[in-house]
Amino acid sequence: MAQDKRTAFFISDGTGLTVEAIGHSLLAQFRDQQVEQVTLPYVDSTEKVQLVLERIERASMESGLQPVIITSIVSDEIRRQLHRSPALMLDVFESYLTPLANLFGRDPAQTVNISHGIADDRRYSERIEAVHFAMDNDDGRRVREFERADIILVGVSRSGKTPTCLYLALQFGLRAANYPITEEDMDSTALPKILRPYRDKLFGLTIDPWRLMSIRQERRANSRYASLEQCEFEVRQVEQMLRRAQVPFLNATQLSVEELATRLMSQAGIERRIS
Amino acid sequence: MAQDKRTAFFISDGTGLTVEAIGHSLLAQFRDQQVEQVTLPYVDSTEKVQLVLERIERASMESGLQPVIITSIVSDEIRRQLHRSPALMLDVFESYLTPLANLFGRDPAQTVNISHGIADDRRYSERIEAVHFAMDNDDGRRVREFERADIILVGVSRSGKTPTCLYLALQFGLRAANYPITEEDMDSTALPKILRPYRDKLFGLTIDPWRLMSIRQERRANSRYASLEQCEFEVRQVEQMLRRAQVPFLNATQLSVEELATRLMSQAGIERRIS
Known part of the structure; x- marks a missing residue:
């Protein structure tokens, strides 16, 4: 066991492409660090978060190193569940929705996956x-x-x-x-x-x-x-x-x-x- | 003058694709807001930031509404300069580099545009x-x-x-x-x-x-x-x-x-x- 490599998880309720890109550009500033990078897209239910949490726990145990999570999940409930993990949490929606909500004077919609589908x-x-x-x-x-x-x-x-x-x-x-x-x-x-x-x-x-x-x-x-x-x-x-x-x-x-x-x-x- | 629309600027020293994606997903949570979205890539010198600051100032004056900046600029100096703007500042590198630097126990490299070029x-x-x-x-x-x-x-x-x-x-x-x-x-x-x-x-x-x-x-x-x-x-x-x-x-x-x-x-x- 014991790969002594830290893991960074990029976790999203959508494609994961955005958090992955954020993660790549942040970690590029620490090139001397060995970091295993894992993208987990479509984490959009409490069942899926549970599996993700177990995986993060395992990565933490096996390496003995605190994992990193970079995430953009819209649902408050799923986000709260994810925050139970022992990882360092960089949560884009948590960081930025509150200042935006204050600026606009209203709550965010919490609608997942408003995307430009073929139907657009x-x-x-x-x-x-x-x-x-x-x-x-x-x-x-x-x-x-x-x-x-x-x-x-x-x-x-x-x-x-x-x-x-x-x-x-x-x-x-x-x-x-x-x-x-x-x-x-x-x-x-x-x-x-x-x-x-x-x-x-x-x-x-x-x-x-x-x-x-x-x-x-x-x-x-x-x-x-x-x-x-x-x-x-x-x-x-x-x-x-x-x-x-x-x-x-x-x-x-x-x-x-x-x-x-x-x-x-x-x-x-x-x-x-x-x- | 006076378009009464708020402007969100996505500002990067690289392609701007990542901050633009973050901006789109955040603003999608406030669909009822009229927000003009402007991506400004390759803002990588003090001269360019100066022009950007003037543009933001103009948007703020003309609309009477505080602009939003979502940014990921690596250089401390350019970032500090950008922070002089009157906009609401959502700064991905500022938010996340410090916790990562603490975790890794070293300073970020501050190298811009480490990219996968054709040379890779x-x-x-x-x-x-x-x-x-x-x-x-x-x-x-x-x-x-x-x-x-x-x-x-x-x-x-x-x-x-x-x-x-x-x-x-x-x-x-x-x-x-x-x-x-x-x-x-x-x-x-x-x-x-x-x-x-x-x-x-x-x-x-x-x-x-x-x-x-x-x-x-x-x-x-x-x-x-x-x-x-x-x-x-x-x-x-x-x-x-x-x-x-x-x-x-x-x-x-x-x-x-x-x-x-x-x-x-x-x-x-x-x-x-x-x-």
């Missing part, structure tokens, strides 16, 4: 429309509905365009197309003809050649496509092309898909379609 | 691999690498399979394929032959016929495909098929893509590949 027509339609748009307009492969796009990402193959477009669609309902700049487009540093009418919608992604090489090696090891020379050449050409056409761009090397998406929206001044 | 090789590779897998294996259209799938979603056309698969890929690095049950598959209530070897990986999405009809009407108005009769028939057939084959399923009508993804993982006992 407009939001779902925007989102699904954006997802299908991104898939159809990926890699300039099938269709090129650039006139309907909110944004068109350009960059060398494997610079992160596809996941960024899909994220923009899912998270913000944006219609994001992408177009890979291929070797054929690199004879000159002018924008490819097909992109020129849409210059205002273009946004570039670039990437450090060594990182591009390693990504491409995973796909086609030892190919010319994945060689450092080729990666250096393509990145240089595309960066020149973007600068010359005054297309804004971001270096994707150190950024997550979430950061790419939010930074480019902020730089390009694009507003989300859903929230 | 393994995580990025898993994620990109999963995204391309989902795109390639969408709608049984191009390839059918069912043996490599972590999960295979099945359901009638337009039941939410595609966005759920993409979300599973982006958020959890899961390889999610999907296969639409079409009318040809409905002559019997046995599983389509192609799916039978993978029964353990199957998960069904179903949907209320009236909602399916409205989604399909947007795509092909007044078609047989979008008629209530056809939607009722397809949903009934597929639910019978899933029950008979003992494939678990969820009704997507009232659930968001995030909820579908997290609920099906929890029901099917599937662990994420990235966190």
